[in-house]
């Protein structure tokens with residue numbers, strides 16, 4: 510059991526501390542005279558069971574301690590040990606109501622009375638153990654898509670110690686996230702209460718937002734530059750190497766220049782990219798992964814790769830709302846939240862996009878077909894046409910497996926602990942024929958990268 514004893518008067522503090530420690534086994538008393546040191550003790554000791562304090566510290570008042578504890582959701586019982594009645598102390602008037610276990614003991618008190626209080630407290634200690642603050646974790650890379658949080662964000666230092674890295678309501682930069690990931694911070698945390706408060710099963714991260722207006726011109730420019738970097742980082746986090754990304758990147762620019770020659774497509778692609786949303790981001794990740802898979806699966810890998818990347822960058826380009834692009838299957842629960850009109854938009858986008866790309870004249874029939882088929886699957890449960898498995902080309906298969914994998918990564922928020930779940934789902938989806946070959950290549954690649962990273 511850990512007790513923090515805050516008292517300015519050294520004699521009183523030492524006297525009572527020695528008294529507690531000599532009468533009770535397994536009790537550690539941490540002494541403090543200032544608020545600053547007390548906070549340090551609370552934060553480094555983890556799980557202080559009881560705080561004994563008077564109203565006056567060397568650097569502040571009781572009210573500041575209460576504010577700190579409330580703000581940081583500490584719930585350990587408090588013993589206000591003072592000559593002053595809490596009713597007469599600024600900010601401490603309601604201290605006994607804050608927690609039913611809080612007590613007031615008038616100072617000076619007879620040692621017996623003090624001992625009785627502590628021993629009662631210790632006897633009930635299990636019941637009194639402060640309720641632990643629970644955290645909700647998510648993969649750090651998810652922060653890249655946003656620049657502002659509606660709640661405090663923490664990183665974990667040890668089993669029970671978390672420190673705040675992003676303040677509620679404050680903007681953060683992609684560079685900052687890059688720095689965190691560079692230091693090996695793969696997961697970040699928010700209070701579970703915050704998570705529950707903002708929980709909305711429609712939005713994946715309702716507590717995060719993208720606040721364009723808060724950015725100045727310079728920052729907007731930086732965002733464009735760092736956008737590509739953060740995409741790299743996301744792909745790397747998934748387990749793809751720098752080399753794989755570089756390979757895709759060269760082709761991405763080639764494809765972009767072809768797209769750029771057709772007005773409609775280029776403005777659509779730019780729109781998606783400038784919005785910094787899911788459409789461009791997941792398209793880019795599909796491009797990298799499909800292109801990497803093609804290297805092991807296709808005889809003419811260079812040609813195949815270029816086609817897959819074209820299809821990846823364009824496949825969802827007619828969807829205006831990122832949440833529409835997030836629907837991978839019509840069986841997805843989230844679809845019930847959309848209006849009939851929106852569901853039609855989702856159902857029709859493969860055909861609409863395929864037609865647009867075909868009419869642009871810059872792309873071959875197999876690219877158009879990949880786009881048309883990107884939501885189909887070998888079990889004939891996809892959309893729009895539930896085509897027969899024999900009708901898929903090899904490129905279709907590679908694309909569908911890569912696209913499914915990327916959808917699952919997003920569904921599970923890039924959480925490394927969900928890797929097995931994702932693999933099981935992929936295996937259930939792609940059991941036979943060339944689909945199975947594609948999946949094996951993907952799984953092998955992931956395994957290889959995992960070993961290289963270890």
Ligand SMILES: [Fe+2]
Nearest residue numbers: 824825834883
């Ligand atoms: Fe799509």
Ligand SMILES: [Fe+2]
Nearest residue numbers: 824825834912
């Ligand atoms: Fe997509």
